[in-house]
Amino acid sequence: MTATLDRRRHPVRADLAATRYRGEVEAARFVDPQPFRVTAATTPLRRDPRPDCGIDTEALAGEIVDVYETTMEGWAWGQLRTDGYVGWLSSDDIAPLDAAAPVATHLVRALRTFRYPGPDLKLPPLGLLSLGAQVAAGAITETRGLAYARLPDGSFVVARHLVPVGHVEPDWVAVAESLVGTPYLWGGRSSLGLDCSALVQLAAVFGGHALPRDSDMQEAEAGTSLGFREGDPLPQDLRRGDLLFWRGHVGVLSAPDLLTHANGFTMTVSQEPLAAALARIGAKEYGALTAIRRL
Incomplete structure (x- = not known):
């Protein structure tokens, strides 16, 4: 390929790429997508078409996937329209979307x-x-x-x-708080189990915020930066809804001194005093706080 692209966000491989990348990348063939709808309650998206491959994220029922390839082994490679995530999912969990299909309401x-x-x-x-x-x-x-x-x-x-669709709630953080106690699941994106960035993404959509899927994407793109840099003292004007980022982790403030996050420490969505979370995460998990953003 002539360009380095994020495999999570760009349907481009050495052997196959979306037609819209023709002239930008090298690939053996270029393909137009075929739209499919997720028919399962949830279905995992994986980096490789193997059942033993870790889960990158999940697609939820009703979401549309633009599919570029299907295999004899029952896999489909495509891109979620919801957040643009690319991966392999089971062909059994999706169905072709025809022009007469009802749209999500x-x-x-x-x-x-x-x-x-x-x-x-x-x-x-x-x-x-x-x-x-x-x-x-x-x-x-x-x-x-x-x-x-x-x-x-x-x-x-x-x-x-x-x-x-399009409903906006005045307090989207309450959606995140309603998930307290939900099991932590790496790559999970449903109320049965989810990870840190999925908690933020899933809750924020009810506040009218369409966020990218992973914490590094959210740290770069969600809302606006408060100008915080690693090593800086915490701002004095932190407020409910602010997003706090570490390398590989994100949480949302329920109050200036209370963090709500899906985490591998409790293996649930939990709340803990911000000071305690900063100390524990800094010492044992992701290191120092790297960014703060506000939606």
């Missing part, structure tokens, strides 16, 4: 919501959807005073668990 706002075969909570659920999953909500049916939205596959979810 709502996001799941509850931590998790069950899908039912009919508009009745007493029916055995078909599965669940995570916070942040995208759905095309159809007709509303009420059963015993509870409203259900019909999804295109014929299943139903509780309507009040959804918010319209």
Whole structure:
């Protein structure tokens, strides 16, 4: 290749690249994408098409993936439209998106919501959807005073668990706080398990902030920098919602002295006094604080 690109963000390989990179990179062939929709509740994206390969991130139900290659072994290589992440995922967890397919109208706002075969909570659920999953909500049916939205596959979810696409909450940090106790999962991006940057990304979208996926991307691009540099004293005007970065880690302030973050120390989303977190992380994990940004 004639350019060095981030494999997490650019669908470019030596043997195959997206057509839009023609003339910018060298590749054996150039391919136009085919759009697919994620049909599983979640599906992992991996660096390599192997089940024993670590998870880079996850795609959530309803998200669109632009697919550039599928293999006989059941893998698809593509790019998530949600945040531009590139990777391999299971072909079993996606379906072609045709022009007549309904577009997503709502996001799941509850931590998790069950899908039912009919508009009745007493029916055995078909599965669940995570916070942040995208759905095309159809007709509303009420059963015993509870409203259900019909999804295109014929299943139903509780309507009040959804918010319209584009919905903005005044306090997105409360979404992050609602995930306290969720297990830590490297590469996870759902309310069943997630990592530090996914916690920030998943919560911030409900504040109208479309953030990149990984902590290094967020440190470079999220919001605006407060001008903090490694070794500086903490600013006196820290406030709720500020993002704190270490090399390989990010957390969000619930208060000027309280950090909320998904972490490998507790193996959960947890809250801890900022001073204690700075001391512990500095001594045993990621070193000194490197940046502070404000959305």
